[in-house]
Amino acid sequence: MVKEAEEFAEEDKKVKDRIDARNQLETYVYNMKNTINDKDKLADKIESEEKENIDAALKEALEWLDDNQSAEKEDFDEKLKELEAVCNPIISKVYQRSGGAPGGGGEDSGGDDDDDSHDEL
Template identity: 75%
Template sequence: QIEVTFEVDANGILHVRAEDKAAKKSESITITNDKGRLSQDEIERMVKEAEEFAEEDRKVKERIDARNNLETYIYSMKSTINDKDKLAGKIDSDDKEKIGSALKDALEWLEDNQNAEKDEFDEKMKELEAVCNPVIKQAYEKSGG
């Protein structure tokens, strides 16, 4: 009588053991199947690619965040200068026109440059803030805010 045992370990390696009970003799063999498995080099390459993609994804996210921040600022500022419940009545017409023109230009730039780099969006935001913030600050001070 021959007893055969099969064992598969956590790494998928098959251990086969055959024992002849009558002759009290046993043999064992270990079978590894490297076919269809990734080599260490392939694993390292894939990890490196994943890290590169993660960096690229981070940059894309930063660019999109910068674009969204600019767009949000434009619409928020439009609302601020036009909403009577906000500061519309406290901004003189010249300043309102100056801000309105800057917002219109920024919105047109945004529509034409949807795929601009993060730095470009940030720069456009700084330009817009340089026009809007002093006027808004002055309006808040006038309103006692």
């Protein structure tokens, strides 16, 4: 019975990790949408071409999420990195132009720290 519980615990951890990765991607998408559309944030500072590029990447990510509901954790992580590769440079440029601190917010710096911790493992 204990052995069976251990087997289920391992499977439960995999499922939890997969769901956490999916939630992280969804959160990034919606936070980025709010950032570029909220006048208190970047809506007035971002150029239309930059906004279109981010919107297109966000739309593609949402479509991918809809089509890949049961993707693996690694797939969600990879999609998040692809999305960050599009959004982060644009957001950094906008902040630099407007004189604000570089970076897109807490989720961006958190992602970088995660990458560093993975390198150490």
